[in-house]
Amino acid sequence: MFNRRKPEKLALTANSPVSKPRSTEAPSSPLALELTRLLGPQKVLSAYAERLNYRYDAILVGETPLCVVLPETTADVVAAVRAAKAAGVPIVGRGAASGLSGGAAPLQESLVISFTRMTKLTIYPQQREARAQAGVITLAVSEQARPHGLIYPPDPASFRTSTIGGNLGENAGGPMCFKYGVSGDYVRALEFVDVDGGVHELRRDAFDLAGLLIGSEGTLGLITEATLRLTPPPRFTRTLMSHFAEVGQAAEAVSQAIAAGAVPAKLEFMDRACTNAVEDYLQIGLPREAEAVLLVDTDGDDLATVEEELALVEAACQDHGGTVRRAADDTESAALWRARRSISPALGRIRPQRMNEDIVVPRSVLAEVVREIRALGEASGFRLVQFGHIGDGNLHPNILFDPRTESSEKVHELAYQVAQVAIRHGGVLSGEHGIGAMKRDFMRDAVDAVTLEALWDVKRALDPEGMLNPGKILP
Numbered sequence: 359m360f361n362r363r364k365p366e367k368l369a370l371t372a373n374s375p376v377s378k379p380r381s382t383e384a385p386s387s388p389l390a391l392e393l394t395r396l397l398g399p400q401k402v403l404s405a406y407a408e409r410l411n412y413r414y415d416a417i418l419v420g421e422t423p424l425c426v427v428l429p430e431t432t433a434d435v436v437a438a439v440r441a442a443k444a445a446g447v448p449i450v451g452r453g454a455a456s457g458l459s460g461g462a463a464p465l466q467e468s469l470v471i472s473f474t475r476m477t478k479l480t481i482y483p484q485q486r487e488a489r490a491q492a493g494v495i496t497l498a499v500s501e502q503a504r505p506h507g508l509i510y511p512p513d514p515a516s517f518r519t520s521t522i523g524g525n526l527g528e529n530a531g532g533p534m535c536f537k538y539g540v541s542g543d544y545v546r547a548l549e550f551v552d553v554d555g556g557v558h559e560l561r562r563d564a565f566d567l568a569g570l571l572i573g574s575e576g577t578l579g580l581i582t583e584a585t586l587r588l589t590p591p592p593r594f595t596r597t598l599m600s601h602f603a604e605v606g607q608a609a610e611a612v613s614q615a616i617a618a619g620a621v622p623a624k625l626e627f628m629d630r631a632c633t634n635a636v637e638d639y640l641q642i643g644l645p646r647e648a649e650a651v652l653l654v655d656t657d658g659d660d661l662a663t664v665e666e667e668l669a670l671v672e673a674a675c676q677d678h679g680g681t682v683r684r685a686a687d688d689t690e691s692a693a694l695w696r697a698r699r700s701i702s703p704a705l706g707r708i709r710p711q712r713m714n715e716d717i718v719v720p721r722s723v724l725a726e727v728v729r730e731i732r733a734l735g736e737a738s739g740f741r742l743v744q745f746g747h748i749g750d751g752n753l754h755p756n757i758l759f760d761p762r763t764e765s766s767e768k769v770h771e772l773a774y775q776v777a778q779v780a781i782r783h784g785g786v787l788s789g790e791h792g793i794g795a796m797k798r799d800f801m802r803d804a805v806d807a808v809t810l811e812a813l814w815d816v817k818r819a820l821d822p823e824g825m826l827n828p829g830k831i832l833p
Contacts, residue, residue: 389445389469390425396437401428401475412452412470417714418460418795423450423470430475432549432557432582439580440555442469448828449553451576453493453524456516458714459794461528461575465829471580473523481506481588487546488586492523499586508588511538514790515699523581529573531790533624533698536749537657540790542572544587550579553821557582570816575792576827578820592657595623596668597691600675600682601648605629606725607678608650612748613721615674620667624655625749626698629728632705632743632756636697639704644697645681650728652680652748653698655691701745708741709758713769713796715776718752719785730779731755738772740764752789774800793831801833 386394390404403409403426413422424447427438442449448468455462464470476491479498483506488499496517499510513532514520520530526548531540547561548568558579560568571579602608608627615622628636628651637644645651652675656667672682685691705712719727728744731753735742741758755776759769777787777800787797787804801810813832817824 387424389447392441393425393427393438397434413464415455415457415460415462417458418463420463420465421467423464424467426470426472428472428475435551435580435582436555436557438471439551448825450827451580453521454519456520459792460796461792461794461830486588488588490522490586491583492581494522496520496525503588507590509591510586510588512541512544522584526572526581526584527575528790528792533626535747536625537621537623545584546587547585548581549583550581552579553825575830577830593659594661594664595655595657596664597685597694598654598668598672598682599694600652600680601645602650602680605650605728608652609725611674611678611680615671618670620670622654623657626653627746627748629744632745635704635708635743636700639707640697640700642693653694705756705758709760711759711761713757713773715755715773716788716791717780717785718789719780719783721751723783724751727779727783731776734775740772795830798831798833
């Protein structure tokens with residue numbers, strides 16, 4: 359039986375009241391007064407109504423912070439960190455709060471440092487690099503690089519809102535990750551502020567401390583800037599959709615296409631429940647009866663190679679019973695990929711809240727895993743849909759629920775059962791959403807005791823008093 363519990367003051371976002379009535383405004387904390395003196399009133403939020411908005415991320419509501427700092431420079435971050443350290447107040451970094459594991463929700467009274475004003479972005483075309491502050495919106499990098507004939511490939515589904523700092527904190531991926539890699543693969547250097555307020559510039563070298571910071575969810579240091587690698591966009595792209603009567607056929611088709619030498623730029627999966635949710639939302643003619651849908655892009659600078667890879671994928675799909683439809687032009691391709699990027703709003707129409715899991719399993723067991731998770735959902739009585747980056751075996755089972763009528767504790771129990779399926783099949787708890795608070799208690803099942811202690815050794819070395827984003831990742 360699942361018996362792990364979050365701290366009492368935590369709740370799933372939609373299950374927690376927006377505020378509790380207060381008759382009077384609480385006085386500013388000593389830390390807020392000191393930060394206002396150091397940074398000025400425009401960079402510090404101390405009123406209760408303002409602070410209340412910073413206790414959540416996309417999945418979790420935590421504790422109302424003591425105060426919030428809105429830095430514009432690394433020097434502002436340094437001042438805030440040093441003041442918090444002197445006051446003995448924990449520090450939680452925050453980007454767009456679009457994370458799905460509770461990583462940006464403070465679990466105790468803390469200083470929240472919100473990076474949304476740190477938006478300086480400089481493109482260096484000759485070096486094929488961008489220098490981005492932590493609050494730069496992900497999509498903005500490609501938008502500013504494109505006039506120079508360059509793009510930034512990492513493309514998490516939240517790329518219109520998520521920030522570079524948040525992406526690096528979670529090592530976010532996206533549909534292009536199978537061919538092009540994840541956020542961390544594009545970092546050439548980064549700047550971070552340590553728990554004492556020291557500033558460090560790290561390059562990717564033999565002792566890759568930058569790689570240690572990436573994916574650490576703000577528990578080891580606060581990433582303030584990054585130098586990002588840019589690449590020329592491919593000259594040609596081709597798109598197809600294939601649908602199957604059984605999910606195992608889709609998984610087998612993917613494995614065959616990859617074994618034959620295809621390296622698709624995008625390779626995405628939606629199950630029947632997910633496809634129908636999106637079709638209800640967009641009404642663009644998606645196949646409602648299909649048990650599995652694949653969306654595939656092949657791309658490159660040589661059209662013959664692009665077409666050859668697409669033909670390999672098409673043949674693999676047909677060999678395993680798939681019905682294939684090639685996009686006739688860029689407009690049809692854009693419509694198909696709009697379907698993939700519309701999953702979140704489509705699911706929001708079904709239930710007001712969802713628990714978005716992020717497991718990764720070997721492709722060889724993908725079909726079995728999808729079936730087991732579907733059976734868990736049916737037995738639980740919750741609506742459960744599945745989609746994800748099938749080329750990497752990265753699945754996003756989403757548990758849909760209404761916290762007004764359905765038990766959040768049962769949602770967590772089902773999430774734990776999903777995690778157990780991944781672990782049992784040789785998988786891991788997260789591919790890109792992080793561990794945060796929501797999966798922290800699952801770590802004892804996923805990681806052996808020796809490895810956990812080694813992770814704690816790293817945490818203690820860089821943050822000996824546990825001041826940075828406490829209560830995240832490590833049980």
